[in-house]
Amino acid sequence: MDASVIVAGAGPTGLMLAGELRLAGVDVIVLDRLTERTGESRGLGFTTRTMEVFDQRGLLHRFGDMGTSNAGHFGGLPVDFGVLDSIHEAAKTVPQSDTETMLESWVRELGADVRRGHELVSLRDHGDHVEVEVRGPDGEETRLTAPFLVGCDGGRSTVRKAAGFDFPGTAATxxxxxxxxxxxxxxxxxxxxxxxxxxxxxxxxxxxxxxxxxxxxxxxxxxxxxxxxxxxxxxxxxxxxxxxxxxxxxxxxxxxxxDATRLVTEYRRGRVLLAGDAAHIHLPAGGQGMNTGIQDAVNLGWKLAAVVRGTAPEALVDTYHAERYPVGERLMTNTKAQGLLFLTGEEMQPLRDVLAELIRYEEVSRHLAGMVSGLEIRYDVGPGPHPLLGLRMPHLELVGERRKTSSTELLKPARGVLLDLEDNAVLRERAAGWSDRVDIVTAEPHDVRPGTPLADTAAVLVRPDGHVAWAAPGSHHDLPMALERWFGPSRIQQS
Missing domain, CATH: 3.30.70.2450 (Alpha-Beta Plaits)
Known part of the structure; x- marks a missing residue:
């Protein structure tokens, strides 16, 4: 194999995926038909969720000073995003060209093989690997092979078409x-x-x-x-x-x-996967497109890495479609709704007026802001009443044995984290078989407010993408079952 993963497309989605793979020690080739970045501003800024994602990888400082704000809208109607529970506000004016410059610098530092001027022209899925035909800047064609190929090559995706993905939806009007x-x-x-x-x-x-x-x-x-x-x-x-x-x-x-709106019926076909605009196109309402693609990449990267490294079964990759397809559906719905609100004529004004009244209620504002920002996303990680299950782990200041840290800082290496908040030696011993993939950290929470989801929490298992996979008390699965589901068999079982 020429690489463990081939990524087609060096936009924000493809570069973010390459970075996630390299953090996990997986070799990756990124192909892009353009010989250099366009420098076009395109997508502007980051939603609150993307700010959290960049923060958990230690990337925010690379942008320098960013103008942030809690002011937002839904279909042109003002919404206060300050009602959301996050330490971050949305960034409004970072051009996509700056985002791509930062991400490409980061992934090259991590050792990703970024090949500009190399266009994927065809592919063949052999069942156990993918073979792609690539045309280089001199016009010469070469073949590359890898266990997996991910199309991050935009709305006109060559990968999507060549692999035969269905792309239903509505044409532009x-x-x-x-x-x-x-x-x-x-x-x-x-x-x-x-x-x-x-x-x-x-x-x-x-x-x-x-x-x-x-x-x-x-x-x-x-x-x-x-x-x-x-x-x-x-x-x-x-x-x-x-x-x-x-x-x-x-x-x-x-x-x-x-305003074309299309969503693939599956995010994976055999050894080929799609992310970002290759999987979903829509009206750019609320600046969600690039942000959703970056979050697709963060969901997929650690799963692909675990499978190609042999620490987890291939079924883990199937959870990518199970988790991100509903996000895509939600994206299609809310962008179409917003388009109706701000692109139609006076006949829509009564609906705008009614919705403007409803937005004055905090619960409605929280619902709409959560939808556009991505903070409402909850994955199905298993049964249990704990309120954090499936949600992203909130930022939590921690006092450890040696130093102060935070839940955000612990995620920078892109590994799983078992956070023991009650110094439970039995819990740590049960997780020891996964310590090659999961960092086991004992720490005390600093200033947890009563009544919040973390107030009575004894331990939390956090996936590399920041989502809570298990919590105590409150998860119906026991800890080893959750660890095996998301990180594969323990090394004790494997040996």
Whole structure:
């Protein structure tokens, strides 16, 4: 085999997956048809959940100062994301180009083999491995083999098409323009601000003097484009809707997109898996697309690594579809709902008014904010009444035998963590057979508020992706059963 895993696509999803694999000691080749990064801003910023994910890998500091905020929206209606339980706010203005630069630097430091200018053109699943045909920058074609191939190659995914994944959904019904422009003074317009002719929004991209604009002219039909629209097209649409001339502005980047909504029926076919936009496309409402792809990668990486290293059975990889497909379905539903709210005309105003009233209730705001941010995600990790089961482990300050630490810091190596909060020697002994894959940590929680899920918790088993797989008291499965389910047989059994 040329690698344990081949990843097609060096965008945020593919690079995050490569980093997760390298943290687990797995060799990975990342293929991308582009010889260099585009530098386009594309997806902006991170949801609260992605901020947590980057924090648990020690990556946040690499971005420098980020503008964060609890202000959000659902379909253009303001929602206070401060009602969520997280130490992080969402980052609003980090361009995707900066995210890709950071992630590529990180994965190269970890030893990932990133091959730019190498395009995957075909694949064949042999049952026990995958063979791919790759065209290099000189046009020469070579073959690579690996036990697994992951398509992170976007909405027009070659991997998805070549492997025969079904991709049902709805085609685009409209076309929207997006542009990053300079040299024009525009007042910020929130998403959802409508005009008789359509919807526009705009806002500054950090402190670079660049303004992001989005234009949706009512009645426009989607076109099959082979290249981006021209800036004069965008400026003309803006003027027709708002009456304001921005044709004199300097444009950095122009693009068009639609409201097509599609989700693969399975995230895995044999030895081929999909993540990010290769698995799901949708209206970019709430900035969820790139963030969901990054979280796909974090869910999948440690599972693939355990299987290719032989410490866990292949069935562990099947939990990727079981856990992330419902997330994809939820994503399709909420982005379509948001599109109806901010892209339709006056006939939708009564519904907007009613929803705006409901959002004033904290429970409704918490529900909508949790949906868009990803904080509502709970995986099925087994029965039990403990409120944290399946959720991501909240940030918890800890006092250990030697130093202060936190639940977030303990996850940086991307290993499992058994957190013993009551100095239980019997518990630690029962987990000893998994200490090659799970860090067993004894510590006291610092300042746990009464009535919170951790207030009466004696121990927690946390997966490498940060989700709670077992907790005491409250899990109906015993600890060894949970350890074997998520981390494979103990080394004592294996020996």
């Amino acid at each position: 409209l076309e929207m323009y997006l542009a990053d422009i300079k040299g024009v003074d525009l007042k910020p317009r929130l998403i959802g601000e409508t005009f008789p002719g359509g919807m526009v929004m705009c806002g500054p991209l950090g402190n670079r003097g660049v303004t992001r604009i989005i234009v949706c002219e009512r009645g426009t039909r989607p076109r099959r484009r082979t290249e981006p629209p021209s800036y004069p097209e965008v400026a003309a649409a803006w003027q027709r809707i708002t009456g304001i001339d921005i044709s004199h502005a300097e444009h950095e980047w122009v693009s068009a997109f639609g």
